[in-house]
Amino acid sequence: MIATIKFEDDEVQVDAAIIGMGLGVDPSVVQPLIREGKIASRHERGEGADAGRLRLTFFLGNRRFQVIVDDAGRIIRRSAVDFGDRALPRALQRPSG
Template sequence: MPEIMIGDGTIQIDASILAQGLGLGPLEVLDLLRCGDITSRCERGIGEDEGRFRLTFFHAQRRLRVIVDGTGRVLQRSSVDFGSQPLPTTLRRPGS
């Protein structure tokens, strides 16, 4: 099974990708997703980026960004740890 599957309006990503990028264990990822402590954003490319998706995941002071093509092939992956500083307000979900 590919790490990222795209189809029928859904995107599925393997928990191991999130775990590695957010500095967590794969089982932790599932629990944190269920309780809403890992949040995400999906953006569809337009213009030059047509056919690509930017998937961004947030947890505590970390951000993981994965850019994939329409088949789910990873084109770019980056992770940022903001250290002791909280995530910038613009990166937080409303109300948190």
């Protein structure tokens, strides 16, 4: 089975395998961590030269995982940052509120 990203009714559905791999956790714990509020996320739609792309960002502790996809859900780029025992720099933190 191939891990996927799908768009449905203005919602983005990301396979737990993609999130788990990016954050360094087993896919089976992704949903429970989301429900507990330990994994947070945000998404941003591209504009201008990035129109038709979407940046999805996931946060878990001092880890941040980003994936950029096209409008068909194909992954264009992915990046992960794990700061270990150091605090996640303010510039990489999710917005509060």
